[in-house]
Amino acid sequence: MSNSLIARMQSLAILLTTVGILIxxxxxxxxxxxxxxxxxxxxxxxxxxxTIQLVxxxxxxxxxxxxxxxxxxxxxxxxxxxxxxxxxxxxxxxLNSLLGMDYAEVLGYASTKYIKGEKEYIRFSSPVDPEVIGxxxxxxxxxxxxxxxxxxxxxxxxxxxxxxxxxxxxMIRTYPEGSLASNVIGIYPFLxxxxxxxxxxxxxxxxxxxxxxxxxxxxxxxxxxxxxxxxVSPGGSVILTIDIQLQAAAEEIxxxxxxxxxxxxxxxxxxxxxxxxxxAMATSPRINLNEYWKIKxxxxxTPFNRAVNVTYEPGSVFKTITMAIALHLGxxxxxxxxxxxxxxxxxxxxxxxxxxxxxxxxxMTQCMQYSLNVCLAYVAVEKIGAADYxxxxxxxxxxxxxxxxxAGEAVYPLRVPGDERWSxxxxxxxxxxxxxxxxxxxxxxxxxxxxxxxxxMAPHVVKATIENGQQRDKIPMLVNTPISAEAxxxxxxxxxxxxxxxxxxxxxxxxxxxxxxxxxAEIPTEEGYTSSLTNASFVGWGPADxxxxxxxxxxxxxxxxxxxxxxxSPVFSKMFSKAAYLLNIPPDDVRRSLYGQ
Amino acid sequence: MSQxxxxxxxEAPWRVQVKRIALFLSALIGIAxxxxxxxxxxxxxxxxxxxxxxxxxxxxxxxRRNSDLKTQLGSMSSRAEMERRARELGYEPxxxxxxxxxxxxxxxxxxxxxxxxxxxxxxxxxxxxxxxxTQSLGEWLMNKMASLPGRExxx
Numbered sequence: 093m094s095n096s097l098i099a100r101m102q103s104l105a106i107l108l109t110t111v112g113i114l115i116x117x118x119x120x121x122x123x124x125x126x127x128x129x130x131x132x133x134x135x136x137x138x139x140x141x142x143t144i145q146l147v148x149x150x151x152x153x154x155x156x157x158x159x160x161x162x163x164x165x166x167x168x169x170x171x172x173x174x175x176x177x178x179x180x181x182x183x184x185x186x187l188n189s190l191l192g193m194d195y196a197e198v199l200g201y202a203s204t205k206y207i208k209g210e211k212e213y214i215r216f217s218s219p220v221d222p223e224v225i226g227x228x229x230x231x232x233x234x235x236x237x238x239x240x241x242x243x244x245x246x247x248x249x250x251x252x253x254x255x256x257x258x259x260x261x262x263m264i265r266t267y268p269e270g271s272l273a274s275n276v277i278g279i280y281p282f283l284x285x286x287x288x289x290x291x292x293x294x295x296x297x298x299x300x301x302x303x304x305x306x307x308x309x310x311x312x313x314x315x316x317x318x319x320x321x322x323x324v325s326p327g328g329s330v331i332l333t334i335d336i337q338l339q340a341a342a343e344e345i346x347x348x349x350x351x352x353x354x355x356x357x358x359x360x361x362x363x364x365x366x367x368x369x370x371x372a373m374a375t376s377p378r379i380n381l382n383e384y385w386k387i388k389x390x391x392x393x394t395p396f397n398r399a400v401n402v403t404y405e406p407g408s409v410f411k412t413i414t415m416a417i418a419l420h421l422g423x424x425x426x427x428x429x430x431x432x433x434x435x436x437x438x439x440x441x442x443x444x445x446x447x448x449x450x451x452x453x454x455x456m457t458q459c460m461q462y463s464l465n466v467c468l469a470y471v472a473v474e475k476i477g478a479a480d481y482x483x484x485x486x487x488x489x490x491x492x493x494x495x496x497x498x499a500g501e502a503v504y505p506l507r508v509p510g511d512e513r514w515s516x517x518x519x520x521x522x523x524x525x526x527x528x529x530x531x532x533x534x535x536x537x538x539x540x541x542x543x544x545x546x547x548x549m550a551p552h553v554v555k556a557t558i559e560n561g562q563q564r565d566k567i568p569m570l571v572n573t574p575i576s577a578e579a580x581x582x583x584x585x586x587x588x589x590x591x592x593x594x595x596x597x598x599x600x601x602x603x604x605x606x607x608x609x610x611x612x613a614e615i616p617t618e619e620g621y622t623s624s625l626t627n628a629s630f631v632g633w634g635p636a637d638x639x640x641x642x643x644x645x646x647x648x649x650x651x652x653x654x655x656x657x658x659x660x661s662p663v664f665s666k667m668f669s670k671a672a673y674l675l676n677i678p679p680d681d682v683r684r685s686l687y688g689q
Numbered sequence: 690m691s692q693x694x695x696x697x698x699x700e701a702p703w704r705v706q707v708k709r710i711a712l713f714l715s716a717l718i719g720i721a722x723x724x725x726x727x728x729x730x731x732x733x734x735x736x737x738x739x740x741x742x743x744x745x746x747x748x749x750x751x752x753r754r755n756s757d758l759k760t761q762l763g764s765m766s767s768r769a770e771m772e773r774r775a776r777e778l779g780y781e782p783x784x785x786x787x788x789x790x791x792x793x794x795x796x797x798x799x800x801x802x803x804x805x806x807x808x809x810x811x812x813x814x815x816x817x818x819x820x821x822x823t824q825s826l827g828e829w830l831m832n833k834m835a836s837l838p839g840r841e842x843x844x
Contacts, residue, residue: 676799
């Protein structure tokens with residue numbers, strides 16, 4: 093080998109070695125520099141692993157027998173990736189023909205200039221059906237296959253293209269039953285996508301359970317590094333105590349009653365007295381939850397669920413509580429007599445009967461039958477006394493939340509002796525349901541204790557929850573036992589006798605002996621009870637010898653008649669009759685013959 | 690002083706060169722084999738990664754489809770729809786007078802729905818990858834040693 097060749101090879105070796113050393117040096121320099129760290133972070137973020145956020149699917153809501161009340165359906169979010177829009181006219185024409193979207197509006201969106209970081213993506217607000225997406229995919233492929241038409245001179249013609257139109261699957265909240273039980277279920281504004289905040293009902297109260305927990309995962313691209321497949325548990329589901337057949341019947345009966353009595357609104361609650369389960373809770377007005385935005389068409393400040401979100405003076409239905417306390421304390425019996433002179437002075441304001449009449453000597457049963465304010469004021473003031481009376485009102489949960497598992501329960505504090513605004517006349521007026529305010533669910537829950545041997549169960553609309561594939565049944569909760577079983581049964585018998593009287597004819601339920609009480613409450617204004625409008629109510633439970641259900645009716649400001657006995661009693665009768673049939677409660681004679689009672 | 694002559698042989702330069710070339714080529718072939726293996730494994734890994742992502746996407750699609758079908762079923766069995774179909778089939782609402790009650794021995798009545806099993810006290814979780822894929826050679830040896838017959842129960 094010649095020396096010159098060796099010298100050349102040595103030079104080459106030195107050169108290559110130097111280059112190698114320089115490369116290694118540069119690598120070390122880059123790695124040590126701040127830019128290198130940024131590069132390393134970028135590589136780790138984008139080349140080593142990807143970060144994804146998984147949002148769980150919202151849980152379902154079912155009725156007590158498994159009928160789906162709220163679920164999710166597959167729809168698509170449609171949007172524009174402005175960086176890849178090729179032909180805005182094709183996009184506008186296609187969306188106009190397929191979805192009826194305004195051509196000019198879509199053209200304006202599609203022609204928007206792409207600005208990185210500022211204008212990259214435009215989302216169309218309405219979700220799109222999978223069938224439409226199928227048609228879009230078909231058209232997109234057709235356009236992609238079309239050859240570019242070239243003019244003889246000049247530029248080629250822009251080909252039709254849907255490039256830039258993008259879509260991604262979304263699970264959209266849907267309510268198969270539409271407006272049925274909408275006041276219980278609540279609103280989930282699904283068109284707000286990720287920013288949706290539920291309002292009212294179960295959707296709000298159980299939002300944490302239904303929505304589940306979103307999770308963020310870092311997934312390495314290297315499958316060897318993959319330790320788990322990222323997954324997120326779907327949101328929990330809720331099974332309600334509501335029976336949709338009963339709920340539908342309640343809503344139908346209520347809507348007819350509201351229309352025929354020209355009431356502002358109405359409420360029906362059907363409670364299982366034995367465990368506090370709400371079997372139906374119908375209020376008006378309602379909305380189709382699939383078109384929740386129409387709630388704006390209702391008058392401003394319309395309560396979402398009057399059974400829970402509103403308090404009112406219940407009127408004479410409250411006499412059941414007063415009489416229950418007196419019977420429990422042994423201060424009266426059904427046959428205790430009272431001479432009604434037509435007026436009772438308590439504090440500054442005299443109490444009079446609803447018709448202004450004096451009824452003379454009456455028994456306690458007759459006091460309830462004729463709904464005598466004077467008699468009940470006497471019982472509260474003279475027989476019970478303020479200390480015991482308010483103690484027992486608290487035991488009945490008056491002035492407190494009923495603990496129902498629905499959002500936005502309204503509560504009006506009970507004025508008691510010692511409060512600045514309490515006066516002597518309050519005790520007398522409270523005895524027949526004036527000068528206090530309760531939500532329908534609160535008074536229904538309190539009176540349910542009378543129908544359940546004195547035991548007051550917490551009213552609830554959730555029967556069970558399902559989370560992580562496990563169903564947890566809700567155990568009925570005993571809130572309190574404000575009165576004895578004996579007092580409860582005595583009062584039930586008194587009120588059963590009351591309903592059987594002629595004055596309660598509209599409340600009769602064919603085949604069933606039921607206990608009940610009407611209520612007609614004047615509506616207080618700032619000047620006192622000056623309004624001619626009333627709140628008409630009825631509370632009833634049965635069968636009287638073995639109560640299973642309680643029905644509470646409230647008709648707000650009826651215009652055709654103002655009396656609860658005329659407006660609310662027939663509603664109770666229809667509702668109880670329907671409930672007995674749907675709940676398989678045989679008529680009294682059939683029950684006795686079947687069970688030998 | 691006597692001079693001692695030692696016979697010595699010097700390897701021919703071309704043999705030295707051949708040896709070096711052979712050594713270099715051996716190293717090169719070794720590196721090429723390792724690189725080939727690495728490339729093969731990397732390709733397999735990449736393919737597995739793509740497959741995992743495809744399966745992940747498929748799973749998500751199936752979950753969405755499943756939920757959608759449940760909702761479709763809910764819509765088809767909704768109260769209004771069932772009532773409409775019942776009327777089409779000639780059924781009509783029963784009047785309370787037409788009802789006949791009877792006691793059926795052993796039938797507890799209509800029960801509320803149970804859509805999932807009740808909570809279980811035992812929660813088991815299964816690891817995604819078998820230990821064979823994650824443990825080191827040392828750990829594997831230790832495990833094997835520990836599971837040798839005759840060692841258990843002696844202490």
